[in-house]
Amino acid sequence: MASNIVEINNLSFGFKGRLLHQGINMTFPRGKVVAIMGGSGSGKTTLLRLIGGQLRPSKGEVRVDGKVVHEQDRDGIYQLRRTMGMLFQHGALFTDLSVFDNVAFPMRELTDLPESMIRDLVLMKLNAVGLRGAHQLMPTELSGGMARRVALARAVALDPNIIMYDEPFAGLDPISMGVICALIRSLNDALGATSIIVSHDVKETFLIADYVYFVANGEVAAEGTPHDLMQSTLPFVHQFVHGEKDGPVPFHYPATNYQSELLNQRFN
Amino acid sequence: MDRTTIDLWVGVFVALGVAALLGLAMKVGNLTSSKIGETYSVNAAFENVGGLKPNAPVKSAGVVVGRVTDITFDAKTYEAIVNLKIDQRYAFPKDTFANIYTAGLLGEQYIGLEAGGEDDVLKNGDKITQTQDAVVLEKMISQFLYNKASESKSDADAKPSDTKPAELGDAPF
């Protein structure tokens, strides 16, 4: 049993000739909460999809539990995915199913458990996220934070070894954010799982992560424990962590000279 | 939505669909009328079958007693051979007369059987000898026109100066 449950080795990925990642190396040790941070559009979510086998790398490999993901056939990938849970950015709850049925969905689809046991398990999972009382509501009746908690309950429905979070804090009020934050840490420790968080919310992520990777321009720009990174003098990390307007990541989209563009009447 | 409610509704839906199909077959279609059980086949030769088609009804006294199975051409006699299948329950004398009729002015053509007086009845593979051809509309019309023409010709002969049509005046006949 390797100590790293997920390993990304020299990974490159791109579509339509544009490389999104080039030569990324990351390791995710068992039982840890590891965060991948970076600006919007830096391909963080794509990394999760590569780990989940929804995308094929152009070069390099992703190993989950020692197995190279893109070399698996469909059944192999599905076997791997059974050990993963994923929380999508907006929850991605099935809108035609109730909260209860949403959490029961993976159990009903992937196991042959009797309905009475599914009921108990679902209520346990919902209780863990504090929404046992809301089990017969429909997803449209939930607030954003509640929906995310239900999605979290669904993601851990089958007690996965790896839990992936895609922007778990985006668009939440501070209270919900705090709740999710605490849940991620407690679920990770309770299940003995490995959590991979993709986020750009520095404060919350640093609070719960054991280790953080910074992704910029398709490469790992910096890595380390939150404490190290707070002290980091790397200009990009400094700008990101402290939320400064200008720095290595420019405020302006690349453009021609401002003055000459204003003077020049014709756009070509 | 409760699963039992859905099941119930889908059951009702499918039942309605089956009922509609059965209704179409029974009430609208010819499933009941075409229910000819045991049949025997006979054939008949016609000089002209007109627009008769396979599966056309064979009627006697207006009641459907059978169907046309197929129509072939006999290269020796230059006649059309029409094969009929007739319900086993109905026996027809050997000298039965077969006509090709048209339902209405422009309707479908069918075969009408008029029973003769003989004691022997038609059996499987027998031939109906007495037939009358289909009335072909073009023939009828040309005959009608011919008669009209000869009528008007005799009219014209009778009164040459008055009613002689201008168009026919210089016609070379």
Next chain:
Amino acid sequence: MIKSNLFVGIMQLLGGMGHRMIARVWRLGAGARLFFLTITYSGESFRRFHLTLREIYFTGVMSLLIIVVSAFFVGMVLALQGYNTLQKYGSSEAIGVLVALSLVRELGPVVTALLFAGRAGTAITAEIGLMKTTEQLSAMEMMAVNPIARVVAPRFWAGVISMPILAALFSMVGVLGGYLVAVPLIGVDDGAFWSQMQANVDVRVDIINGVIKSVVFGVACTMIALFEGFDAPPTAEGVSHATTRTVVISSLTVLGLDFVLTSFMLVV
């Protein structure tokens, strides 16, 4: 200068046409691929037939009202118009034949398919498009549940099963509507209405062929709706365009297929 501009313009036009052509062919191929995948993964929609039943409820049962009401009016109008023409030739008894044959052969399957595309097809496209937009399909895939087996196949079979049922109902209700106008209202003889109809409507040639048509239309309409939903760009605009395309493409396909099928059926 002008000449070269013209030349460039023509080249661009041709290029654009070629590009669109390639896109069309590509979409056709992608649609065919989805069709074969749907057939391949259909096992689940039969093994867990309640999934399909649920979709029959949404596509079939929910379309009942619009089908029955339209059929009733179509039948009545056919009788009125038919009578108007037939009585000039003194054959107003043939009105039953006219109504029944038009409905069973053409209007039943075709109008049902057109209404189905508008009522159920758009619903399927919008639902699947939104499931894709809200990452529900991705979530399903990450849970190791095949969305084609779980989402597409039950909807496909529901459409294929619903369409002939709806078409048969359409024809039957249409005949009843025609009967109501012809017999009590206009005063055509009751016996002549039915007997003429029975003498001229053949079960095999007319009714079975009508059912075959509606099954083919069911496959086409449902598959187009599913493909458009599956292929929709994950934006609000993309889903709305896809829904429009479902109606347009389904309608054209149904009318085109109707011509092809009719010519086959009349020749053979």
